Structure formats: C-alpha cells, structure tokens
Amino acid sequence: MRILSYNPGHDGAITLLQDGELMFSIEAEKDSNYRYSPISSHDVFRALAEVDDVPDVICVGGWWPRDDFDFAGRMNDHVGYRGVSKNEIICGRRSFLGRAVEYFSSSHERAHILCAYGMSELKKGTPCYALVWEGAIGAFYEIDTDLNIRLLANVLNQPGNRYSLLYGLADPTFPKDAPFSRFSDAGKLMALASFSTRNTSTPEEEKLMDYLLTSSELDLNPYDSLGTSLYFNVGVDDPEFRNFAGIYSDRIFDIFYQYARKNLETGRSLLIAGGCGLNCDWNSKWKASGLFNYVFVPPVANDSGAAIGTAIDAQLNYTGNPKIDWNVHAGRHFFMEPFDSSHYDVYQPDLDLVAEFLANDLILGWVSGKWEIGPRALGNRSILAAPFHDHVRIRLNDIKQREQFRPIAPICLEEDASKWFDCNEESPFMLYTYAAKTDVLPAVTHVNKTARIQTVTAKSNKPVYDLLKAFKSRTGYGVLCNTSLNFNGRGFINNASDLSKYTLNCGLDGFVIEGVAYLARRSIKYNDYLRRKGAAFLSARTK
Numbered sequence: 282m283r284i285l286s287y288n289p290g291h292d293g294a295i296t297l298l299q300d301g302e303l304m305f306s307i308e309a310e311k312d313s314n315y316r317y318s319p320i321s322s323h324d325v326f327r328a329l330a331e332v333d334d335v336p337d338v339i340c341v342g343g344w345w346p347r348d349d350f351d352f353a354g355r356m357n358d359h360v361g362y363r364g365v366s367k368n369e370i371i372c373g374r375r376s377f378l379g380r381a382v383e384y385f386s387s388s389h390e391r392a393h394i395l396c397a398y399g400m401s402e403l404k405k406g407t408p409c410y411a412l413v414w415e416g417a418i419g420a421f422y423e424i425d426t427d428l429n430i431r432l433l434a435n436v437l438n439q440p441g442n443r444y445s446l447l448y449g450l451a452d453p454t455f456p457k458d459a460p461f462s463r464f465s466d467a468g469k470l471m472a473l474a475s476f477s478t479r480n481t482s483t484p485e486e487e488k489l490m491d492y493l494l495t496s497s498e499l500d501l502n503p504y505d506s507l508g509t510s511l512y513f514n515v516g517v518d519d520p521e522f523r524n525f526a527g528i529y530s531d532r533i534f535d536i537f538y539q540y541a542r543k544n545l546e547t548g549r550s551l552l553i554a555g556g557c558g559l560n561c562d563w564n565s566k567w568k569a570s571g572l573f574n575y576v577f578v579p580p581v582a583n584d585s586g587a588a589i590g591t592a593i594d595a596q597l598n599y600t601g602n603p604k605i606d607w608n609v610h611a612g613r614h615f616f617m618e619p620f621d622s623s624h625y626d627v628y629q630p631d632l633d634l635v636a637e638f639l640a641n642d643l644i645l646g647w648v649s650g651k652w653e654i655g656p657r658a659l660g661n662r663s664i665l666a667a668p669f670h671d672h673v674r675i676r677l678n679d680i681k682q683r684e685q686f687r688p689i690a691p692i693c694l695e696e697d698a699s700k701w702f703d704c705n706e707e708s709p710f711m712l713y714t715y716a717a718k719t720d721v722l723p724a725v726t727h728v729n730k731t732a733r734i735q736t737v738t739a740k741s742n743k744p745v746y747d748l749l750k751a752f753k754s755r756t757g758y759g760v761l762c763n764t765s766l767n768f769n770g771r772g773f774i775n776n777a778s779d780l781s782k783y784t785l786n787c788g789l790d791g792f793v794i795e796g797v798a799y800l801a802r803r804s805i806k807y808n809d810y811l812r813r814k815g816a817a818f819l820s821a822r823t824k
Contacts, residue, residue: 282600285332286340286592289359290389291464292584293320294654295328297336298592301600303607305331306654308585310772311612313779316656317464318772327613335380338599342591343388364388365422365430370598385595389587390418393554394430395597396590399605401552401577410545410573414537415555415583416441416464421540424552428603436540440533441467441556443493446503447529448473451522453514457504464556465770470526471560472687473517475729477527485511486525490532517684534563541572550575554590558582559656561714561733568713580609580655580710589654609710610661610742612652615794616776622799624785626807626823630796632744634822636751638791638798639667639761641810644676646766646780646792649744652773657711658765659735660692660745662773664789666724666762667752674724677762680787682769688733691725694749694759695736701760702734711735724762735763744796 284298293309307328309318343360360371365388375384387395393413403409411422411430419440421433437443448466449455455463482490489510496503507513512522551573557563558578568576579586589605597603628634638645644666653659664680666673674689681687690711691702698704703716714731725732739746753759766774766783774780780792784799790807791800800807811819 282338282596283332283334283336284338284340284592284595285328285336286342286588286595287320288342288392288584288587288591289319289344290342290584290587291317291319292587293318293324294585294588295320295324296588296592297328297332298596298605301596301602301605303589303605303611305613306581306585306589306611307331307613308654308772311652312773312775313768313771316770316772331613335378336382338383338385338595339375339377340588340591340595341386342392342587343386343390345389359386360388362389362417365391365394365432367429367598370594372598383595383599385591385598387591387594391430391594392587392590393418394422394424394552394590395593395603396581396586397552397554397577397579398424399590399593399596399603400579400581400607401550403550403552403575403577405602405604407550409550409552410541411552411554412537413555414440414553414557418555419537421537421545428597433544434540437494437533437536438497440537444470444530444533444557447493447512447526448517450504450507450510451512451515451517451519453516457508457514467556468559469517469684469687470530471562472727473523474527474530474562475688475727475731476520476523476686477525479524480528480531482525482528486528489525490529493529494532494536517686530562534566538566538570541570545572547572548574550577553578554582554586556583559712561712565713565715578710578712580653580657580659580712582712583656585655609653609655609659610651611654613775614651615648617794618777620778620781624781624802625791625799626802626819628798628800628822631798631822632748632751632796633754635748635793635798636755638800638810639665639752640755641806642667642670642673643790643800643804643806643810644673644680645798646774646784646789647745648766648780648792648794649742652775655710656765657735658763658773659710660737660742660763662766662775663692664762664764664766665692665748667756668722668724668758668760668762669756671723673762676788677724677764680789681764682787686728688727689725689762689764690733690735691722691760692735692737692745692749692763694746694753695738697753697759698734698736701758702732704734704736707738708734708736709741722758722760725760
C-alpha cells in the first residue's frame, strides 16, 4: 500500500509510506527555503517526481481552524487540530490523476502521537504513555493494547508558546506589538537557560512567572501587560535574565513532571512528541526521572513529523499496522548542478586528507547521501570542524550568523562516547544532553559543561564514521563539531550553487561533496595550511 501524506501547517512536509516503509519525507524548509515554511507547489511536484505510481491513499493532516462547515456549506476536507478519537477521522474516496483513491484525514494531535508510536521500538499493542508538548498542546495520553488513545490531562496549554515568549520579552529587537512569538526563540532560550547560576526566584520573578504560566491571552498580545516587567527589553545578555530563563525552564518542566509523578504508573514507556521534544535538557530529565522504562523522542518531534504521523495513522486505519521501517536519511539527494569551480582547489576523495584539513582547524561543509529528516544536522548536511579550541565555536557562530551564546554540538564515535562524555548509550539523533568528562573539547562543551551529543556507528552513517576514525588516528579523538549546513533562517542547503555561495559569502574554508573536497582559494586558513605543506603538495593532490 502506497500512502502519500502532507502536513498543511508550518514545518510542512510531504511523506510517502510504501508497504510499511518510509520512502521519503520532503520538508518545505529544506533546499535553502525559509524555516518553518508550509508546503508550496514546487514541493508537491518534487514529491510527485519521487512516486512511481498513483498512491492508494492520499492523507491530509489536521490543522486549524475547522468548523463543521465552510462558508459554502460544504464539509471541510481535513480534521481539526485537537482530538484523539478514531471516530473523528475522515475517510472517503477521491479522484487523483484519473484514478479513484482512498482519502484520509486525522487530527494534528493524533499525528504527533502516531508519529512517535510508529517510529519507536515499541511492538504493536504495547501499552504506553505519550506526552505531546508543543506551541499549542501540553498534554499526557495513555495508549492501550488496542491502540486506543485516551487523553489523560491537558497539563499546561501552549507550553511552547509560553516558553519562547520569555525570550521575546527580553529581546529589544522583537516588536512587542507582534501577534505571535518567533518559532526560533525557543531554541535560543534553551541555550540561554544553561547560563543560569541560581535556582531560586525573587518575589517579582514569581509574579512574572505566574502571569506567563497562567495567562490565557497568549494568542493576542501578551506584552501589553508586561511593559513594566523587570526584563522588558533588558537584552538577552543580562545575567539576571539568564538566571530567570533557567528557573523558568525548570518550572515548566516541573509542572509536567509533577503530574507524571502523581498520576502515571511507573515502569511504562513514554513517547514524546511536539516541538518541545527538541529540548534536549528536558528529554534528559525525563530519562533520568526514573518514572519510565523507555523514553523515545523521534528526530521529527516538531511539526516536520506531522505528515509521517498522519500517514502512520492511515496505515493503521487501513491495515491495522501502526509500525514503520524508517531511516533518518530519508530526504532528497544533493543536486550537483554546475557552479563556478574556479574559486576552489579540488581534491580527489581521500578521508585521511579531509581529516588532516579538519585537524588543521579548517571548517568544512559536508554533504553525503540524502538529507536527514527533521531539523537537526545528523552528518549528511553538516558543517564540521575540530573541537579543541573555543575560537572554533566562535568562528562557527560567526559563519552561521547567530548569537555567540549558542552551543555547537559534537558528533562522536559511539564507542568513544563514554570516554569523553557521560554517555553510555547510543544517541543517534542529537536529542539528549550529557556531561562532558574532559576540558579538551571546549568547542562542543556548553557553559554548563554539557554537550548535545550525536553518536555514530558504521551502520548508522558509514561516511561520517570513517571520517571520525581518520580524525581519531590523527588527533586521538573521534569527535568533531557538527552544526547544520544552512543559510541563517533557512533549511539545509541541497544544491551545489547554494553551497558555493554559502562558502564564499559566509566564510567556510571549503566543502566536501561525496568525498570530493573543494577548498576555497581565498580562505586564509587554507592558504596558511598550503604554506606549511608547500607547493608540491598542492600539485600532487589536486585534480
């Protein structure tokens, strides 16, 4: 059965399941499009080009608003945002490319839950709990052996919006008459929260906390009532604001933790979905809580996984199977279009040489295979660098044109993770934080001495694994800086002309595409390297 599904909201994606296997997930923001984009017409044509026959089922995820009837008196084509009952699913028959196909729609809420369930290691029929926390929803659920979903409690509505709202309060560049907070601010506040050096709030902070966590007017202009707040436009570098950011972050987590501790049966599994599932500190706290025997967060926890979740829901509806086979590298291949290569010295594939470039503090774009689904760079659309100096972290943030308080994540050989970090398990999707056990890796160690580590094996990503082994043979460390290969505010770069433009305009020293290295002739670091190696090296190693 071929199931083609799309998410109609932000973080748009089009997904194809075929006989229980994820064939692709084409996300609207990828290929240098704006982050958080909805699906556009060119995304539809790209997706259809990947489908070799008319699908059996067409799916549309739920979104809002949804009234029972639209202005013309016809039933809407999709289910709304909330709702977990199977009775609320829309099924029918439609015509697609001249052929009758099944049509399916279920709620956005169910899409989050089914995405996490279908991608997890849980066997069909395993009872478990689910937590959906995102911009709008903050709720716990129970899933029984018959895959019925029961809402247990709406613990805190709009946790994601409440979280990111605080960053906008302090940031003087954020317009206080804006109708909504910025999606990007949640990740920035997560980084700032780690700078907190106290865990007790002042009476004035408690009043602010009470307003932020109890007000029901967040969809309007929440800053109307906050003009006299001590953190209004104070700036995100203010140390007391950073202290409060940590306290506030802990308080939101504690609201959910206290509900789970008092109301959930210990020893079951927990599935986490929604954009707050990208908060690595919170994910780590759930693992360490002792309440659950298994915690799973999909790499597409945010709305980029909604199309996958709706497709899984449709598969469950038509076949009874909620489980899929999937690989995180299920995007599109890199487009090797013509570009002006006169700006580069080109080297034949040689991972030992690439490792040598990195060991000499060159910062390189890295392209391999298909892009990774979800928002995290996991080794196929990455910027890589040596992790030994803090000036590398500073330069990486300059290249990415982002704030210097933002951390850089390490990518690490799984067999070495416990040596350099307090990580004794696989962490393939960069969703948890672990304490650093050495001071030798400052470029990937955050201010609170933790790292958002990604572990790699030969099975999970052979090219990156081999590169890390080559880098380890030179330096003794199978660890590199790993951050996403993208223009600021855009999704992953996926064509050669954009990659060259990024390299020359943003200051990369070069890039590697499927093993072929292109070193920028204008790069100061690269020219310093060549002076040390000598002219004979260049003539011998380039094409």
